[in-house]
Amino acid sequence: MSNHFIRLAKEEDVLKCADIFYRTVVKLAPAFYTSEQVDAWSQTALNREKFLKYILNADTFVYCSHPDQILGFSGLELNGHIASLYVDPDFCRQGIATNLLKYLINYSQVYELDFLYSEASFLSKNVFLKVGFKVAEIEYVKYNKVDFKRFRVEFLKS
Numbered sequence: 001m002s003n004h005f006i007r008l009a010k011e012e013d014v015l016k017c018a019d020i021f022y023r024t025v026v027k028l029a030p031a032f033y034t035s036e037q038v039d040a041w042s043q044t045a046l047n048r049e050k051f052l053k054y055i056l057n058a059d060t061f062v063y064c065s066h067p068d069q070i071l072g073f074s075g076l077e078l079n080g081h082i083a084s085l086y087v088d089p090d091f092c093r094q095g096i097a098t099n100l101l102k103y104l105i106n107y108s109q110v111y112e113l114d115f116l117y118s119e120a121s122f123l124s125k126n127v128f129l130k131v132g133f134k135v136a137e138i139e140y141v142k143y144n145k146v147d148f149k150r151f152r153v154e155f156l157k158s
Contacts, residue, residue, distance in 0.1 A: 002046070004065050004071070006063050006099070006100065007062060007064065008061055008071045009055055009056070009060040009061060009062045009073060009075075011056065012055070013062055013073075014048075014051060014055050015048075016062075016070045017051075017055050017060070017062070017086070018074045019085070020073065020086050021046035021051070021084075021086050023089050024086050024088070024089050025041045025042040026038065028089050028092070029041060029072070030125060032122035036146055037143075040143055040144035040146035041143060041144070041146075043144055044144070046125055047065050050121070053133040054074070054083065054084065055075065055084070057077070057083075058075030058076055059075060059076050059077075060073055060075035060083075061073065061074055061075070061107070063087075063096050063100055064125065069142060071087060071088050071096050072085075072086060072088060073085075073086055073100070074086075074097075074101065076108060076116075080108065080111075080115050080117060081116075081117055082104075082116055083118075085097055085118070089145070095125065096144060097127040098131060101128065102131055103144060104116070105132075105157075106133065110133070114156065114157045115156055115157070117154045118141065119141075119151070120133075120135075121151075128151075128153040128155075131155075133154060133155045134153065134154055134155075134156055135151050136152045137152045138150075138152075139152055
């Protein structure tokens with residue numbers, strides 16, 4: 001993957017990120033979630049105004065194979081919250097999510113952050129653990145009026 005690169009997301013990337021978000025949830029989440037949960041989760045990508053804020057209110061980075069092909073994205077907020085981590089379902093299990101998380105861990109030095117956290121799904125929990133996050137607690141939340149179980153994961157820089 002030496003020709004791949006990570007860059008800051010731009011407004012023109014938002015529709016591609018929304019497509020990746022939607023397809024990832026629809027294709028991969030049914031292995032872990034009910035159809036009602038998949039529907040509730042995937043709908044987030046369809047609200048363009050809300051999704052634009054989701055991407056651009058964080059420092060969201062896109063993982064590209066060339067300037068026009070985005071394979072994944074992940075966003076870091078100023079308080080250390082990793083707001084997103086999604087990989088195109090056609091390119092999963094190729095190290096993209098791992099590389100994005102490692103990039104965010106390094107990038108967090110810009111803001112002098114020693115602590116990062118996120119809410120991991122059953123889809124993303126293992127990749128967070130792989131790069132050194134720990135499960136702090138299991139949370140039960142409503143997302144688009146549907147109940148979900150998720151994992152609060154935390155990373156403390158040593």
